[in-house]
Amino acid sequence: MRESKESEGGEVGGETPLREAWYYALPGHRLRRGKMLAKTILGEPLLLGRDAGGGVFALRDLCPHRGIPLSCGRFDGAGIECCYHGWRFGTDGRCTAIPSLVPGQAFEVSRIRAAAYPAREVQGNIWVYGGADPAGAPDIPRIPDIGEATGYRLVETMRFPGGIDHAVIGLMDPAHGPFVHRSWWWRSRRSIHEKAKAFAPSDWGFTMLRHAPSANSRAYRILGGAPETEIAFRLPGIRIEHIRAGRHMLCSLTAVTPIDAGATEVNHAVYWTMPWLTPLRPLLRPFVRSFLRQDRDIVAKQQAGLRHAPPLLLVNDADTQAKWYYRLKAEYARARAEGRPFVNPVKGRTLRWRS
Ligand code: FES
Ligand SMILES: [Fe+2]
Known part of the structure; x- marks a missing residue:
């Protein structure tokens, strides 16, 4: 956006969104325990999930093997199984199993990772961090006068x-x-x-x-x-x-x-x-x-x-x-x-x- 000559001047930001920021991903009640869903944020394919313990997580929604969305696979509340070749990933994105390996095929599966995004649930809302480094970024806003655990009505x-x-x-x-x-x-x-x-x-x-x-x-x-x-x-x-x-x-x-x-x-x-x-x-x-x-x-x-x-x-x-x-x-x-x-x-x- 350009400003008018009559205005008092000042910098004008680009149309591109800030990446190093927490963004509202979705209302917490729409993501139940043991469920995952796909959502694009900042043009990135994300998989958002809630594990069996209630914790939320966010991964890049692409299998590191052949790029199929991980959200097409299955989630049992602890790990995600890709629907193509059954590779298994923890909620932190780390690969935990490759079913095609036979004994003797030494392969360190934990070296493979689906990218993970920081995710938090605050006062009922799930937030995802779009960049690389949340330190020094605007913190997740909190509603004053209510508890941390109180959600929206x-x-x-x-x-x-x-x-x-x-x-x-x-x-x-x-x-x-x-x-x-x-x-x-x-x-x-x-x-x-x-x-x-x-x-x-x-x-x-x-x-x-x-x-x-x-x-x-x-x-x-x-x-x-x-x-x-x-x-x-x-x-x-x-x-x-x-x-x-x-x-x-x-x-x-x-x-x-x-x-x-x-x-x-x-x-x-x-x-x-x-x-x-x-x-x-x-x-x-x-x-x-x-x-x-x-x-x-x-x-x-x-x-x-x-x-x-x-x-x-x-x-x-x-x-x-x-x-x-x-x-x-x-x-x-x-x-x-x-x-x-x-x-x-x-x-x-x-x-x-x-x-
Ligand atoms: S594409 Fe995911 S396991 Fe092969
Ligand atoms: Fe308005």
Whole structure:
């Protein structure tokens, strides 16, 4: 993306996703014990599995023998057997058996490995590390005020066409609300008014500091108490919205995962502490889905235009967060390449826009 001449300048990241980062792979409940599944992330074929003990793992989904996907084989909760010649692999990718060998054919099977990716399960979500070295990478985000073992109460997954950048920018774009998310229960064009929000740099990104949500966001009122919202963004494409209402909280984690050059996945996991909300989950789900669908549909329309590689504009202050995203991404890529610590390029300030 190029920036407008009128904008305040700054680095613009490439369209390629960062590799040295943890990406949201899938909601934990979709991967049962003793099961494996195939999924492309960062253009790489991955096999994701959960062993008999409940631990998660990720391997490159290609047999080192003849390249057939290992996910076509069988998994017994401890090891994977390739469907072609029956080679067996541990969940760490190490080969443990080659059935064709006869006694005397000395061959060190453990030297053969299917590449393994670091995988972790945190607060119900499974994350995979896309690069070579997780040390010094943005850590896996954690939802505050709940335990490590507590999972989401609601999760939705949606595929967006196109690369990661426009999906991420759409997440932090404050000006599209009244146009894209127009509905009787949320926003209307007439609800547009001027806003001023204080931002500060935070871990691997920036945070819109705690504030009372706009009076015209009707859906917040059902929370009770005086809700206050804080929204944090961090690399590689994660948004955490934390709403505190009295002694309760409602928090959402939105994570953008690059699938391949033509697709991006958005996972939206919601956590809450108010018990009365849990039985209302079936009513809540359609709202979450319709929100995500609106964001997906607008990105899909945008793709038709982006095919012509038009120059694009980032306008202050509504697009300042998008500029920060590009700067954060570029700085992190440079810091990794130069082997030095990441220096957050965001300077705290108040942003003003109408929406
Ligand atoms: S291709 Fe996997 S064992 Fe031969
Ligand atoms: Fe949106």
